[in-house]
Amino acid sequence: MTRRAALHLIPTAHPGDVSGLEALIDQGRLSPPEIVAILGKTEGNGCVNDFTRAFAVAELGTALAPRLGLSRAGVLAQVAMVMSGGTEGGLSPHLLVLTVENTQEPATGALAIGTAFTEAFHPEEIGRMAQVEATARAVREAMRQAGLSSPGQVHFVQVKCPLLTTARIGEAVSRGKAVATADTYESMGLSRGASALGVALALEEVPRAALSDGVIGHDLSLWSGRASASAGVELERNEVIVFGTSPEWAGDLCIAHAVMRDAIDLPAVQKALRGAGLSTDGGQLGPEEAGRLVALLVKAEPSSHGTIRGRRHIMWDDSDINATRHARALVGGVVAAAVGRTDLFVSGGAEHQGPDGGGPVAVIARRQ
Structure with missing residues (x-):
């Protein structure tokens, strides 16, 4: 039996908003037993006391429990929940619901x-x-x-x-x-x-x-x-x-990745976009190409040496706003400008994730 993966991007009005998820289920467009993971961006501070993440996880578990015939704890035991706090700058809070289904479709890779x-x-x-x-x-x-x-x-x-x-x-x-x-x-x-x-x-x-x-x-x-x-x-x-990419899976989704060498490495973002079959033409994605973009996931981190390409930044010196919050806003702006969208999974804190001050970027898109 061949498997097929799907991603459902759902905007949220607040960290506990599960109405979009419930609507997709009620409309028959999403089958709860096929959900393997849910990623989300919530509008907390992304620090130790960011309980928007826990709130979102609890509400998702509560919403799915009766639909899966499980307790909330049972849902959380089997569905990976990755809530990333912090939507600084123009980043838009959202959920990414990942599903896997068995299909009779031929494997296409x-x-x-x-x-x-x-x-x-x-x-x-x-x-x-x-x-x-x-x-x-x-x-x-x-x-x-x-x-x-x-x-x-x-x-x-x-x-x-x-x-x-x-x-x-x-x-x-x-x-x-x-x-x-x-x-x-x-x-x-x-x-x-x-x-x-x-x-x-x-x-x-x-x-x-x-x-x-x-x-x-x-x-x-x-x-x-x-x-x-x-x-x-x-x-x-x-x-x-x-x-990953497997020749044994079916569907129209593909994935590519690259590594940003620093927070403003736009060419790396464009390389990942091209790898997923999206035409950048050196500028921002057009509406049709942006519509084929399913998800963009990227890490953001202030460089430890306090500079970007030789010029000083103050992300580590700001006592009012945490450094990772600055980094999410900065990288979020760079990738949003590249794709013409703001519902992007930009996660702060990139220790050992890419080079110092940079981070990996992955693009998931529908084939043309």
């Missing part, structure tokens, strides 16, 4: 999707090699689920990972365990970084011998060109979604 989950992490494992290795195992399992036999078939890996809170740190200390950091915000970066290095390990981008607790969040020369990790308070495990 198309987008393939697989998901997998790690076990829940102990607080002392977050940001350390235990998280790296568990993530690598989950990536390999998601590849197996998608029928992707080679790392070269993988274009993008989206990970949702946990962070440390004061309560989680205290629980570890009560057992005599030391955590990677007592700074809850710093724990987000360490968790993202460990997750990204797990992707790099699974995709053979970084050798196991180069990895240790000490390099996580420090040796930025080690990175994945296909990893995107988003940290949140709403979970304790890593949830992994692998996007």
